[in-house]
Amino acid sequence: MIFRRALQRELASSAGATFTVLFTVLLTWTLIAILGRAAGGKVASGDVLALIAFRSTELLPTILILTGFIAVVATITRSYRDSEMVVWFASGQSLLGWIRPVLTFGLPLVALVAALSLVVTPWAKMKSAEFTERFQKREDLKRVAPGQFRESSSSDRVFFVERSTEGATVVQNVFVSSVNGKDHSVVVAKEGVIETDDKGGQFLVLSNGRRYQGVPGQADFQSMEFERYSMRVATQVPVLGADLPVSALSTPALLAAPNRYTMSELLGRISAPIVCLVLILLAIPLGFVNPRAGSSANLILALLIFFTYNNLVRLAEASVKQGKAAFGMAWWPLHLAMILVVLALFAWRLNVNGRYHPLVLLNSWKRRRLAGRAQPAARTEDTAA
Template identity: 65%
Template sequence: MIFQRALRRELASAAGATFTVLFSILLTWMLIGILGKAAGGKIASSDVMSLMVFSALMQLPTIIILTGFISVLMVVTRSYKESEMVVWFASGLSLSRWIWPVLSFGLPLVLATGVLSLYATPWAQKKSDEYVARFEKREDLQKVTPGQFRESAGSNRIFFVEGVSGEKNVVQNVFVNTVDEKGSAVVVVAREGVINTDAKGERFLVLKSGRRYQGVPTQADFQTMEFEQYIMRIESKQQEMGADLGVRAMSTMALVEANNQFTMAELLWRVSAPLIGLMLILLAIPLGFVNPRAGSSTNLIIALLIFFTYSNLIKVIEASVKQGRMTFGLAWWPLHLLAALAVVVLFAWRLNVNHRYHPLVLLAAFKRARRAGNTSKAAPK
């Protein structure tokens, strides 16, 4: 049908524009956050692009849900504003004829949301956690960015290096300030530093051609020593890679097999994502009504409020499952059933607008009766 092809083409165009805007906002927001972490020494600067990709994958289900909802709403609202719906209804066609072409456009988005939510998002979360854990597992000196001060994991040592040579474990012009529990400070400056590993796997920082100063900062009796070679032991984190990365990084099958309140809460959100997308796409059809004579529409604001309310209610139910107040079997479906009932009610509202028991018809009849009563009272006897 020509109408269905034209509608799908318009929906695809609106979805492309909406996705571009939302994804650009998302990338800007993520870039600011990740660059801030890199500047603060929480992640490696070489991992910024990889973490950007993983973060984008984790946020894609939400972006796709919003894209489908807003694009359908925009197309339906435009049809009302430009009086195309007046012609549509005058031709004897109902609003329900929009359901199939909208579903043919929206179901691929729902499927993509499900695949991303169930498979791609946990994989991206796992890789992102591994990148961060790998950086945290590195020795303190390897985390130092040339020209910046860096605090050690134990918070008792500060490093500063002026430059890094061709090898990753060799640094130039090293400054190390260590403070013990008694308040005594040890300052070591050296021309070069190298990280070595002994036969037992212990890590040591070997400093060459430098000076060592030791004393209490408020006192003048500092001890000074020049050295050709100075060895400092480096404390390394013993956490194994991939250990305890959290339920968000677990695969969907692993969540099902674990079967505890925390994994079931995460599974609830993953299952809910495509259902939210489907319900909102259908809800956008009756929600797109606007009076053609009105200057503007608040439908987009209402749509955003509905989306955030829907997703926040899912989060509330997820928290209830996590705390053990609800089981997964009783928690995953009631809210989506209410959303489906809301879709049916709104469609009935729009399809039977001229029915004698429609609320708007009853309200108009009440107003007419009230005006007639006022007129009869005001008429002269």
């Protein structure tokens, strides 16, 4: 009981430190990426904090899986390095005795990963897509940030405003460059405002400006002044949620519309808790280390296994999405193979004193080699005597 309590505290402490480091690194990376999108005019600057929160929620399952895996590996590696495992084995205990306390620590983590993967992450992706879509479908003029050139959603106009007032509905010192086939026109105005008609059409109404059309220097170049000029900027009110990606659909929605795209996404969601459980069990035999050697090799190997396993899961998802494999035959073989690897590693560690264990064979070969070197030396001494 004392051992289990101490182990639970150490696992929780190691997991907390690992999660803090991983979450901080990924949060910083997410912050940089979203700020770059905001600076490039792809998302609204007011939505940055919300998008960072949604993106962080999307990354939580991967962070928690890696946290649990590294925490168990690091704890068992430290026990080997400090010779605590020698005392454990000398007292008649087996490596299998670590399974129960490790599962006590890991099963709540697996349940949390399952909840995040199946429920929370799709919701976060849906909200993130809605925020992005809402900005992309805003009226062209409302997407413009004062002092910056912005392209319209139809890619045929470029807007520039010096400043905006009244919640960005009224802009001042407007510049609009439009291209329609071979025709090119430039409109400058002192003020502009968005108006909507009863059919859903949206217009940019400019006042006190000038319009130039054609190529300067040619005979068909035109210039005109106006007090009021209307320019259509959207044909109808945008409908949000019509272009949500498959990854943003809820799990019941995926089950209600089975096809290769939804089944591929479902495979990735159900794989997350399975990967978490398998890796936590794999960490027990993987944590072995020679007390006289360094322990960094175990962590490097753990990272390689984690990324390889995740990439193989993504490969299975891609095979289902491309129609190369059915969902029923794609989700379980990889996990079954990893479970067999876990069982093989346990058998290898439990049979460490067996006759045919690689370490036993290696030590036997070294003893025979040393004995073979000692025999000629003894014969040389007898000849000299």
